[in-house]
Amino acid sequence: MTNNYNRRELGLGLGATLAGTAGAGSFAIAQAAAKVVIIGGGPGGATVAHQLKRGEPKLDVTLIEVSRIYTTCFFSNLYLGGFRSYASLQHNYDGLRKLGVKVVHARATDVNTTARTVMAGGRSYGYDRLVVAPGIEIKYDSIEGYSEKVAQIMPHAYLPGAQTQLLKKQLEAMRNGGTVVMVAPNNPYRCPPGPYERAAMIGHYLKTRKPKSKLVILDPKRAFSKQPVFMEAYDKYYKGIIEMNLSNEIDDFAVTKIDAKTKTLTTKAGKTFKADVANVIPQQRAGAIAHKIGLSQGDWCPVNGENFTSTKVKGVYVLGDATIAAEMPKSAFSANSQAKVVANDILASLAGKQKFSPNFRNTCWSLLAPNDSVKIGAGYVPKGGKLDPVGPFVSKPGEGADLRKANYEESLDWYDGIVSDSFAKTMRKRT
Template sequence: MQEITRRKFALLAAGAAAALPEISRPALAAGPAHVVIIGGGAGGAAVANRLRSADPDIAVTLVEPKEKYTTCFYSNLYLGGFRSFRSITFDYEGVRKRGVTVIHDTATAIDTAARTVTLAKDSAPLRYDRLVVAPGIDIKFETIEGYSPEAARLMPHAWIGGEQTWLLKEKLLAMPDGGLVVMSAPPNPYRCPPGPYERACMIAHFLKTKKRNAKLVILDAKKTFSKQAVFEEAFREFYDDIIELNLTNEIDDFAVVKVNAATGEVTTRSGQTFRAAVANIIPAQRAGAIAAKAGLTEGDWCPIHPENFASTKARDVYVLGDAAIAADMPKSAFSAISQAGVVAADIIADLSGKPREKGTYSNTCWSMVAPGNSAKIGGDYAPGILKGRPYLAPSGEFISRPDDSDDIRHQVYQESQDWYQAAVADLFGQEPQMTEP
């Protein structure tokens, strides 16, 4: 299996540029070129940092409503008791110190003809020469009867980092011993394909150590899932008397279609109802709302040119991270950071009139299954053609094996720790604050 060292991470994050045919463009505004970035998560923050480090003459504005960002990646370890909430939460002072203008506001509209972004609090729209849209995901509450933003306060999805993450942990802590935790896994595609199953392991570890008589039921809308063999082995080895996995099959459809937040009832399409002491409902997802409002979506997600993640819907606009349609490339933080390097290099080449090269990308998804025991999956991606259409072709794929030795699993665990430390230092200019959970 490939090893992700800090040096290799830095090289991957730098990325490459992408090539597109030259087209006529409007003249740039007077003064420094201005790049506006919507979304301060892994993808958006990485683009901002890459632009400023590569070309300090470019003015970069990052629009992000949250003053503090809690990473959804690694949040499962907080639920398991291996990290504190503080250690996965960061402010944007380090980003500002790099020369990025950070505006804590919500983008409410994009005018791609006028090249402006309207903000909720500021009456003056932001003008841009290039726009990067990295809005992450929105939850499709309407796909489950009875689920809503209000219901999510009682049945957290915790699939967007921050308050939801904290709420789910608080509910686990308050749950009586012997209670039932019900988790619903979403249909494809969704943020972080291995995420629900790592979360199952982390919640099960929490129950094993804190609520010894409690159980966890997984209701899955799918027949298969990422790293399935590894997770099923972990369920048997570490949590055999705690986790009950229900995959949809020809007989039973375990997709959750209805909830009652007041009573804790969770109902599947096949008619089975479970009464949960804690319900972690993870519905279907879509690109962040601003993307659809700006006309950047096809269906739920945003089509892009795989050479550089430029939008196919609007000129001088890029979409990256979870919101983009990236073929087999997973919706992960590692993917977003890899894409950010390509986007930044392409913007710089485009603004300066230099040759634009096709980007290449990498991803690794780590999953902790037990203390000091992690598995991973990943690969490389490059622009290719499938059935006459451009797409991202995978290569060099790797995946942990169910029978990997304890030493290998521990090495993978340490690798994931090192990556997180390097990633958040790179994104936010801060080391995680490792206080006690």
């Protein structure tokens, strides 16, 4: 991919080209710079906005995002473990504004793909290119007895912000000797190693602050991401604290019922578990706006792997956690990588330039204990409607302390990098 196109082709000149190709009167951009509207200001949508403005400052880019402050889910487990402050997870959109991105804090409620308009906060925003990156919503009804209201008692902490703070408060308020129960979700869900890193971070908190307590994990799956290194860490650091219950042929640990009053959780096999603190991570699906516009097929949005245009609604880009991008996992790293491809595809299409085959990347680090971090990752190339992994790698049990510490340092650099990539924010150099 390249940004080396003639900038004069955007703005007036480009408008004329587009008006010519888009069909008479379908949209009028002949006298103005092309308009891109992006719904969702996470690492997916915000990175698209940043890349577009860096690639072509004259583009008219509008980012529609509900929240004034974006709180990252990534590294929120480190906040639970006491390795990170809550403030360090929070980022505003000032950097993007400085670059000329029009940031609108409102909920996008509808899109008219014929008139090419987005409705948000009672206003209509016209576009030449639309990007939808709304992340996920929680399927509260995937477990009997769970609801948005019950999540105030038994937090999922899988959407950023208040939920993570609530879980932390509950852990802090729990007596030494209490039981934390974590309900893991079935595939596919946001951040495959997320629940298991969280278990390690809660394990660390309990070990250092409330050593008589334990964490029971109830998992509907038979296997999970980076399992060998997580299991090694649970045994090495958190023996007697973390109890892992993976489903198998005899026992199914999928939680099917919850009683919020008694904080009791019942599994498919009929076992009951009583919690002092319950972290219930239910099934998920693409953010509501994606379904409203018709981008989804079932829970997620199918895309063309070459450029993340929707296979359901012509001419709309959709990226990040909301998509089915198999084999690419739902991660901030993936969303950021997809965003760069989307931005380049938009810039190339607006300038009428040749497009190149994209390469996607992902790496997910997980902190197991102080200075002990593991990773998994791969490159991805579009093939047969899917994204094929290339050069996959994963940490192995028994690795040396130096390597694990280097992984941790790498993950800190990655966090700073993706935040500045997404929000055009200069991160302070770590000492």
